[in-house]
Amino acid sequence: MLQSKSFVKKTKQGRVVKVVREHYLRDDIPCGAASCSSCDAAARRLNADAAAILVIDTNVVLHQIDLLENPAIEDVVVLSVVLDEVKNKNLSVYNRLKALCTNTARRFFVFTNEHHRDTYIKEMAGESPNDRNDRAIRVAARWYQSHLGASARVLLVTNDRDNKRKATEEGLNAETVESYVRSLAQPGLLDLVVVPTSGDVTMEDVEDLRPSKRKVIYIEHKPMSEITSGLRCGIYHQGKLRVNRYNPFEAYVGSESIGDEIIIRGRSNMNRAFDGDIVSVELLPQDQWHETKSFIADDDEDDNEGDVRLAPDSADDAPRNTNSTQSTVASVSSRPVGRVVGIIKRNWNSYCGSLEPMPMPAGSGGVAHALFVSKDRRIPKIRIQTRQLGNLLNKRIVVAVDSWDVMSRYPSGHYVRTIGDIGDKETETEVVLIENDINTRPFSTQVLACLPSLPWTLSPEDLANPNRQDLRQVRVFSVDPPGCRDIDDALHCTPLPNGNFEVGVHIADVTNFVHPGTPLDEEASQRATSVYLVGQRIDMLPKPLTEDVCSLRADTARLAFSVIWEMTPDAHIIATRYTKSVIQSCAAMSYVEAQARMDDSRMVDPLTVDLRNLNSLAKIMRHRRCERGALTLASAEVKFEIDSETHDPLDIGIYQIREANQMIEEFMLAANISVAEKILQHYPLCSLLRRHPSPTKEMLEPLLRTASSVGLNLDASSSKALAESLDNAKRDDPYFNKLIRILATRCMTQAVYFCSGDMSLSEYYHYGLASALYTHFTSPIRRYADVIVHRLLAAALDIAKLPPIFQDGPQLTGIADNLNYRHRNAQMASRASVELHTLIYFRTRPVDTEARIVKIKANGFIVFVPKFGIEGPIYLTSKGDKGGDWVVDEVNQKVTKPGANISYAVLQSVMIHMEVVEPQPHRPKLQLTLI
Amino acid sequence: MEHVNPLTGFRVDGRRPNEMRQLRGEVGVVSRADGSALFEMGNTRVIAAVYGPREIQNRSQQVNLKEALVRCEYRMAEFSTGDRRRKPKGDRRSTEISLVIRQTMEASILTHLMPHSQIDIFVQVLQADGGTRSACINAATLALADAGIPMKDIVTSCSAGYLCSTPLLDLNYIEDSAGGPDVTVGILAKMDKVTLLQMDAKLPMDTFETVMELATEGCKAIATYIREVLLENTKQLECQRG
């Protein structure tokens, strides 16, 4: 029999369409009862001798799903009308009900009453859909009773009073949930019964995508005119939104009008703003400024310190302490708290990440609405539509954002492209590059057109240039890491007749080939630095320049920019001069080679003598620097040995620092400082310098606390004092000193570039080097900052004109900001690449090794593994358990298990086991466990 | 959206995966035509009218003087789908379907018995709810039989698809637009030969075989029904004659 269902529907575009559908009624639908002889035996589910056969109402399913899952409830008939209603209202309850019905151990039977000839009913005039459904349920229950006759008792279970009343009027057995449960006489069950509330079941994270059912979740943004007037009167404040990387529901807006950062808490207060947007903020009333317990960001697997990563190099890499364990709760946070009312400038990008796992849609080409989770935790989940879900699951993809309207919880975006499989090395490396905004595109034809004609040779014009001195006869040499092709710097050391030394530092003359305003210069300015990944390098300038024309290779004439000092044997600088030059390096050595030559006392050729002279000068200079207060912090730089074919890591170890490294470093530092002084002298307002802000008291606090717990008193009043205390921190444990230095590294700030006109003289200070002035001059091939400094120096020497950009203060500040941004990103990309390779390395090699505890937490501690330079958490209790057994002693920095007499103190050595596990498919992670 | 309910095994409209929609065929609905038929498959309604054999109207189109020329035109009424169609005929889809129907019917008509003449088949879709191609072919067969045009065998057609890992017979509009594959099969019933086969979207080959078999079964069922309709019609004519 054929019925026709017709209803009117509003489409997405707003048109009104009448939809007519067929509806077939059947007479071959089984009832599923064992006691019934007429229906199909194969479909029997309900027990023949059941006390009652229950027919349940929609509300009972929605509210009491926990009770239904209890094994005491059996022999239930779920009508298809109930099934459909539940599916429309709450998807997760529907899934649970579906699981119950498919579970062969439970006796739940699905009866398709909507298609059964006897139980299908049409909507009566004036009946609401809800009433019609209730009537359908009653009709079905009545049919069941008449069909089964006296062999079984059919019971309609509903909490809807109206429904129950009508059912009893019609002669059905009807009961509420409580009375039925009570009749079962199982006291434990009654607890599961949920007291019905009058409201609807609250929707969890499932969002109803149907246009008619969406609710307004966010507040509308204020129009631009209101924002500008608000900014003018001071009720709104403007600033850039920065989301906390470790807690995406907390963000900060730096506001000049207030002079402090405004905290934004919670998704609704962030009002659809993204990290990096320029927003306008309204302050909340002051009584709402207290520090609410910042909840751990949900839907994330680990908390902020749960991942094994490289030891942080500075405070920026270490997680922010959002919940301090100190007892300073009493102090009300005086930081202003506000909410976003409008977005002035959007900062939407493409993001890479992967899709949340979800079941496939019906047809292979059917539309699926998937949620995209970005690798960068600061970005919210993005909803995308796709017809090729099978192709995209378990892959890293790039998604771009389109819009975010007030009615959807998540922004909408679309799929851009696939990068590759999750966990694949190439893919993950590309993800790292995209995340850190690193440009890997090949150089465009315009850029390549700016290169000089190759092969390049020294031309007579270069020699004839009066500003360029011909130093090809000087014995110049370079020392670099093995396999280095882009040689920035070379030195020479000539003994002078008066007993002093002439020491020269020659830097590749990049600005001779990269002219301001050309596409090549623009591109280099954008990229700002070369990025070094494990086994791969992404250049700032095209290869012909970096590896050939500018690189100070041995045995060919090359152009350079030189700093030449006259020094006494105890390294006092008597005179400095700067000049462009032509050099010809006689040897390009590696650190190992240079060190071997110096150490081998049999070698007395002029080159080795020069090396030894330089070395002794360098040692004196270094000592003097340390006197002044320069810090030597232990760097846990990890080095990989890569298999040339598979590009997989073969060996991992800490980078070895030899005397030769320190020697070169010393002279580079000296050159940088000299150049800084020179350019500042000529251009006090527009020089590009580098500063290192001193760490604040709060930043040093963890270090001081840890040190005092082991009885060490560190003086952090000045860098010199700190350096001295670090030198004196010695124990029997030979590794102790290194560990303390590593802990100190975590507290340091990052050095940044700045424009001299933007800061006052005292702020120029470089804490780590203990120098009043510093800049970058010695690596123009891989850093754009050095290119700028080269141009400043050339102008200071009247060799070239200063490009007009230097007169534009704000533009210069913008350039400095970009340099810092790119530098930071390059660093993070390097670290991520190292972490990735670490994971690959350990995937096939679980290892047992020694580790040191560096931080105590309530449920475990963080250890540092000296052999590999990585650190990660060790859990003493299982996840989720709040660690009630273990007691933390803050003063002594110990965690103890009372009763068992086991304790772990900071800086203690423990043995651990490291291996790679895959708790979720395709998401391997390194796990550390105590042995 | 679940096109096949995993708990009950029924489709959205209550059919099982291998069940067809309700069929209804009626002969002789257009009085002026030599033969006509109305065919319904569920909510898809198609009307077909046959004019011929009659004199060739356009000499230049004649290919083979020894055989009859078969022309076919497929139209969708503007009101046949949910929203008004702007171009009822002349767009690429209609042209292709006209071509397909013509070639299918041509294979079955004994054209060499009617030289120097032409047969026109006009098919109009009144209501479209999936499977219009199949309904048109079935209607055309009925109309040709009504017109008394000699045919090798009756041509019937049915469509099948593959959703939720189940082959489904006779897709309606909702199932068709779900993005799964759509296989339309037309057979010469008694001879059991496939004369029309169209498929779009991707299917692995073994699945394709299953789906094609299902569609062929459907065609056979329609053939049985069409024979009944024709027998019924003949009986009525006989009665009218006295």
Place this chain on the structure above:
Amino acid sequence: MDERWFPTVNEREFIEQAFESGLRVDGRGPFDFRNLKIAFGREDGSAEVELGETRVMGYVTAQLVQPYKERPNEGTLAIFAEFSPMADPAYEPGRPGEAAIELGRVIDRGLRESRAVDLESLCVVAGKHVWSLRVDLHVLDNEGNLIDAANIAALAALSTFRRPECTVGGDDGQQLTIHDPDVREPLSLTIHHLPIAVTFAYFGDGNIMVVDPTFKEEAIMGGRMTVTVNSNTDVCSIQKAGGEGLMPSVVMQCLRIALLKAADITNEIKIKLSQG
């Protein structure tokens, strides 16, 4: 006057008798393809294919348009075929005839419905700007089996096509800039698989079948079936409209043969692409 070529009775009988002995007039086996040559034009996205003596040129262009309302995040792909009288005197200039439309639709089904070209990656701003691809196929010489040749031409052209890169920026994040190919390298399309069309012509009662019919074989054939498969053993589309009836078992046999042939042709195309 109809310019179509008609086979004489002699020719028809000659070809039919040859089939009965298992031979074809040009000496091929019944399931052999003719010689395939692919040449790429100077610009990205143009290719010329020679299958025996049939020549088809494929040309791909792209434009930014508004997407369809039902598919706001997908680009579009449209195939247009043109038969010029140069290829065959039977074709008339002007509006494409039935055969041209059928050709276009068969190739369209094979490429678009099977999702060979990733259309979602052509989206720039969902709901506002997407790339719309247009493949124009020009038949230069019709020596039989246009569908297969045109299909290969379309695939070759799509594989070498590069579209300009564009970025979305501006204050509201909605302004579109398209970059010159000199400034930013253009991007190629994502093609998931290559659907290959294999046409079977059959004669007699449907028991004699050959692959890749020539023009003369086409003129006397009883019917034709085009099967589009890819090297992943997926059937992408089938088109058999009328003509002589076939047993279902014969249909499956043809599919299996088509799979083998498709693998060969896919290899050849890949080799030619890497060379070109």
